Amino acid sequence: MIKSILGLVFTSVCAVPAVAQTDRPNIVFIMADDLGYSSLGCYGNTGIRTPNIDRLAQDGLRFTDYHSHVFCTPTRASLMTGRYAERAAWVDDAQLSPVFQEQRKANIKQRWAWGISLDEVTIARVLKQAGYRTGLIGKWHLGYDFIFHPMNFGFDEFRGYLGGNVDYHTHKALFGLKELDWWNGKTIKNEDGYSTDLLSDYSVDFIEKHQKEPFFLYVAQEAPHEPWQGRGVNSAKSPVENYREQIEILDESVGRIRKALQDNHLEKKTLLIFCSDNGPAYPRGFTDSGILKGGKGKVLEGGHRVPFLACYPGKIPAGTVCHETAVVMDMFPTFAALAGAKMPNSLPMDGVDISDLLFKNNKIQERTLHWEMDGQWAVRKGVWKLVGAGDKGLELFNLHEDIREVKNLIKDYPAYADSLEENHREWFKEVSIGMPSMFRTKN
Ligand SMILES: [Ca+2]
Numbered sequence: 001m002i003k004s005i006l007g008l009v010f011t012s013v014c015a016v017p018a019v020a021q022t023d024r025p026n027i028v029f030i031m032a033d034d035l036g037y038s039s040l041g042c043y044g045n046t047g048i049r050t051p052n053i054d055r056l057a058q059d060g061l062r063f064t065d066y067h068s069h070v071f072c073t074p075t076r077a078s079l080m081t082g083r084y085a086e087r088a089a090w091v092d093d094a095q096l097s098p099v100f101q102e103q104r105k106a107n108i109k110q111r112w113a114w115g116i117s118l119d120e121v122t123i124a125r126v127l128k129q130a131g132y133r134t135g136l137i138g139k140w141h142l143g144y145d146f147i148f149h150p151m152n153f154g155f156d157e158f159r160g161y162l163g164g165n166v167d168y169h170t171h172k173a174l175f176g177l178k179e180l181d182w183w184n185g186k187t188i189k190n191e192d193g194y195s196t197d198l199l200s201d202y203s204v205d206f207i208e209k210h211q212k213e214p215f216f217l218y219v220a221q222e223a224p225h226e227p228w229q230g231r232g233v234n235s236a237k238s239p240v241e242n243y244r245e246q247i248e249i250l251d252e253s254v255g256r257i258r259k260a261l262q263d264n265h266l267e268k269k270t271l272l273i274f275c276s277d278n279g280p281a282y283p284r285g286f287t288d289s290g291i292l293k294g295g296k297g298k299v300l301e302g303g304h305r306v307p308f309l310a311c312y313p314g315k316i317p318a319g320t321v322c323h324e325t326a327v328v329m330d331m332f333p334t335f336a337a338l339a340g341a342k343m344p345n346s347l348p349m350d351g352v353d354i355s356d357l358l359f360k361n362n363k364i365q366e367r368t369l370h371w372e373m374d375g376q377w378a379v380r381k382g383v384w385k386l387v388g389a390g391d392k393g394l395e396l397f398n399l400h401e402d403i404r405e406v407k408n409l410i411k412d413y414p415a416y417a418d419s420l421e422e423n424h425r426e427w428f429k430e431v432s433i434g435m436p437s438m439f440r441t442k443n
Contacts, residue, residue, distance in 0.1 A: 019340035021214075025312065026270040027127075027335050028207075028217045028257065031079075032250055033072065033139060033165070033225035036280030037305050038290020039247055045290070048247050052255030053309065056274055060311030061320040061358060067327045068278050070296060070303040070373050072141050072164060075277040075328055076220070080122040080142065080153065082332025082351040086372060087431040089117035097147050115143020118152060121344045123332045125154030127216045130341035135210075136160065137202045138220030151186060155218075159184055159202040165222060168195045168229040168246075194231050196223050196246070200253040204260040211264040216335065219257065223250040226281060240286040258311075268314050271338065271358075275328075276306035293405050299371045299378040299387060300405055315359050324363060325380075330354045368420075370427050379424040386410075386420040394421065 037043055041050045042057035069075040074085030081088045091114065124134045135157040136150045141164050150158045161181040163173045171182035171190055182190050191198055203219050223246040230237055230245035237245065254274055261267045279295040279302045280287035287295065294300030308326065310316055329351030336343055337353045356362040371378040376389040383400035396410040396417045410417050 019338075021131075021340075024214050024339050025315075026215050026217070026261075026266060027132075027338065028219065028261070028270055028272045029079075029331065029335075030219040030221060030254060030257065030272070030274045032221050032223060032274070032276045032307075034278060034281045034287075034296055035224055035247070035250075035276035035307065036287065036289045036295065036302065037292050037307060038288065039224070039280065040307055042309070043290070043307055048244050050247065050251040052251045052258065053274055053307075056254070056258075056272070056309040056311045057319075059313065059318050060272075060309060060316045061322055063308040063310075063322050063324075063326060065323055065325045066275065066306060066308035067304045067325070067369070068276065068306050069328065070278050070299060070371060072139075072225075072277050074373075076140070076142055077116055078327075078329045078351075079331055080116065080124065081120055081347075082123065082329050082349045083347070084329065084350050084370065084431050086428075087348065087350065089120055091115050091117050091143075097145055115145055115148035116153070118147070120153070121347060122153045123335055124150070124216065124218070126332075126336050126341045126344065127339050128154045128156065130336075130339045131214060132339060133157075133210045133213050133215040134218075135206045135215065136218045136220065137206065138199050138218075139163075139165070139222060140220070146186075149186060157185065157206065160199060160220065161222075165225050165227075166195060167227065168222065169233050171195060174227065194249070196221060196249045196253055197231075200256045203253075203257050207257070207260040207264060207266065211266060214339070216339075219253075220277075221250055221253060223247060223253075224287075239284070243286050268312075271310065271312045271315075273308070273310050273331075275308040277328075279303040279306060291404060297373065299373060299376045299389060301399070301403060304371060310358055312358070317361075320361070322357065322361065324357055325369070326354050326357065326364075327351065327369060334358070368423055368427075370424055372428060372432075377424060377428070379420045379427075381420060381423075384416065384420065386417055386424070388421070388424075396420075 039045050039048055040053050042054040042062055069085055077085040077088045128134045134155050136155045138160040140150045140162045142148055144163055163181050165174055166181050171180060172178050173181040180188055180190055199221055206217055224243055228239040228242040230242045261270050279289055281296045289295050289302030292302035294302035333349055333351050333353040334355050337355055352364055357364050366382055369380045378385060378387045383398050385397045385399055387395045394410055395408040397405045
């Protein structure tokens with residue numbers, strides 16, 4: 001069944017490159033997990049050492065207004081599909097594998113039943129079809145059942161974990177059955193080591209192995225997602241010390257990956273991006289959002305405004321700061337354009353190609369953007385953001401003057417707020433057909 005679905009998908013994506021083969025860059029996309037806007041030196045943090053990530057900002061482009069979804073899975077769905085996660089296709093129980101259905105009946109894995117539909121055209125499939133070698137190193141989190149394995153979605157290679165997180169040392173999942181969740185391709189196989197370091201090793205191996213062909217390497221790092229664990233197995237460090245160490249090891253990982261590109265003479269042929277998938281996990285003092293309000297799971301800026309750095313020597317001017325608004329959905333059309341892959345023409349695409357913004361600092365057309373989660377919602381147009389977050393009623397903020405979202409201007413601009421609310425209502429109606437309950441509950 002999987003084969004026939006893949007066949008359909010591949011016939012719908014044209015593989016003819018629209019740019020010269022020699023101009024097609026490698027793409028390395030490193031995404032941290034739950035790293036907030038304020039935890040890096042280049043975003044103003046003074047307590048955590050992140051020299052390698054900061055160097056990406058010095059040598060490339062730093063965004064101040066890049067956005068993810070507010071949770072892991074929807075951000076990853078948008079990255080893979082170029083569309084709002086709410087619009088992407090998800091599967092119901094009938095499509096799950098027999099083993100998983102049995103476990104569902106026994107109520108063992110009930111919470112983890114959903115996954116992305118095998119009919120989805122992912123960026124991995126598009127790039128693979130355009131001749132790229134595709135690899136996912138790290139976290140998938142788009143379905144726990146084996147049928148959702150990333151190698152069924154266009155990745156040639158996978159090393160990492162299918163679920164939401166694992167113990168950094170044992171690599172067992174922290175939720176559900178708490179089983180070992182550490183894969184080499186389609187085989188579960190544990191390896192000794194600290195997960196961030198292992199994922200760095202695998203990433204370096206991938207670069208060395210495929211240095212002579214165009215590749216898309218998606219490194220979905222675990223850090224600094226819970227649990228708060230540093231390299232020491234029985235460390236007596238406090239959570240705040242471990243958190244700092246986790247980010248500093250993540251920084252080492254970025255340094256190792258960049259060095260692998262340099263050692264293999266690939267740096268000038270590679271677009272290297274570093275970003276995060278959502279804001280910091282449930283503020284606990286050390287995971288706060290700095291100047292922003294809210295964190296992971298919240299539609300306030302702290303939940304979805306996250307770091308984004310892009311480095312591509314010779315193409316992106318060094319030390320550039322970009323204040324334009326970009327979102328995770330933009331990665332699909334941008335990567336497809338750089339690879340010269342024709343976009344699938346049968347699917348609505350919410351993201352836009354931002355390569356001219358990255359390379360030439362050309363502005364992109366203003367658009368209206370939406371966030372929805374667990375009864376909260378937000379709609380953004382230009383500097384204006386309307387937030388509906390429960391009991392507080394509607395709040396209208398001017399982000400240019402009030403990035404902290406403290407001054408509610410709704411009484412000054414009631415008609416504009418009404419138009420934004422109506423716009424969001426229409427959007428929700430359009431995208432939410434078949435939307436699974438996962439978007440209404442924490443995950
Ligand atoms: Ca996350």
